[in-house]
Amino acid sequence: GVRLQGKVGDYDVGVLNITSKEKxxxxxxxxxxxxxxxxxxxxxxxxxxxxxxxxxxxxxxxNGQRADxxxxxxxxxNISLPQEFAFRGYFARTFTPGMxxxxxxxxTSIGRRGRLLSGFVKGFRIEKNFNPALGFMxxxxxxxxTTYVAVSPRPRKWGIRSISNSAVYSYTADQAFxxxxxxxxxxxxxxxxxNDTFSHTIYSWFLHQPIPLK
Numbered sequence: 717g718v719r720l721q722g723k724v725g726d727y728d729v730g731v732l733n734i735t736s737k738e739k740x741x742x743x744x745x746x747x748x749x750x751x752x753x754x755x756x757x758x759x760x761x762x763x764x765x766x767x768x769x770x771x772x773x774x775x776x777x778x779n780g781q782r783a784d785x786x787x788x789x790x791x792x793x794n795i796s797l798p799q800e801f802a803f804r805g806y807f808a809r810t811f812t813p814g815m816x817x818x819x820x821x822x823x824t825s826i827g828r829r830g831r832l833l834s835g836f837v838k839g840f841r842i843e844k845n846f847n848p849a850l851g852f853m854x855x856x857x858x859x860x861x862t863t864y865v866a867v868s869p870r871p872r873k874w875g876i877r878s879i880s881n882s883a884v885y886s887y888t889a890d891q892a893f894x895x896x897x898x899x900x901x902x903x904x905x906x907x908x909x910x911n912d913t914f915s916h917t918i919y920s921w922f923l924h925q926p927i928p929l930k
Contacts, residue, residue, distance in 0.1 A: 724760075732757040753779040755850060767796040775850040786849035787811040790821075801828045810847045818843040818891075821853075827864075835865035844891060859893065862886040880905045898922040 717734035738752045754777070761771030770793040777786045790808030797803060805824040812819070820843050827836025844857040866882035881904050888897035901919040908914075 727760045727762050730757075730759045751779040751781055751784075753777060753784075757850065765796065767794075769794050775848070777849045784849075785813060786847060788848050788850065799828070800830045801826065808846070808848070810845075810849075812845070812847045812849070815845040815847060817845065819845040819847065821846045832869060833865075833867055836863070838862045857890050858888060858896065859891065860886065860888045875909050877907045877909050880907075894924075895922075896924050 718731070719733075720729075720731040722729060733754070733756045735752065735754045736750075739750045741748045741750070756774075756776040758774045759771065760773075761769050763769045770791070772789070772791045774790075775786075775788045777784070779785070788808060788810045790806055792806035793804070795803040803824070803826050806822070808821045810819050821841065823838065823840030825836050825838035827838075828834060839859075839861045841859050842853060842856050846853075846856055862884070863886075864882070864884045866880060868878055868880040870878045882902070884899070884901045886897070886899045887895075889895055899919070899921045901917065903915065903917045905913060905915040
């Protein structure tokens with residue numbers, strides 16, 4: 717295999733190429749042959765502005781069995797905004813023989829990380845034919861919206877160093893927007909000047925059907 721990492725102009729670039737040899741498992745009629753397979757990954761990222769970047773990634777899996785070939789192409793960005801806000805997002809598409817259309821994944825989020833107030837709103841979508849052969853995903857055919865907010869005052873009174881109150885809400889649906897999963901969580905934590913911590917959590921989780929892992 718080959719691994720290269722460095723800079724090309726203003727871009728940070730990484731390249732990985734590995735070939736696995738043919739291997740046979742078992743014997744006789746039940747023997748299973750894994751063909752020689754080549755795996756390639758190319759990643760490039762360019763920084764701009766203050767703590768912002770944009771990049772892309774390409775992955776490729778090729779062997780003698782055309783049905784197992786797979787390519788994926790993705791673009792991502794992280795953009796720092798005024799007042800401690802940030803935008804993040806990506807778009808990816810896979811190409812697999814026999815799987816046509818509905819092969820995209822997209823996610824966007826905007827959030828703020830402050831000393832007193834933090835939070836974000838994030839949405840992502842994975843279509844039913846999105847198939848990253850060189851990666852892992854929990855499931856396909858899904859839409860999810862997640863919100864998070866935290867308020868963390870530091871009173872510095874009564875022996876209290878900080879108080880953190882946070883809430884999370886997540887809603888997951890399939891491509892027809894039928895509910896699959898709903899989750900919320902509220903946590904309150906008090907940290908004292910003596911480094912003691914007291915925490916209380918309330919949560920609810922509704923699961924409409926088991927999630928098949930891939």
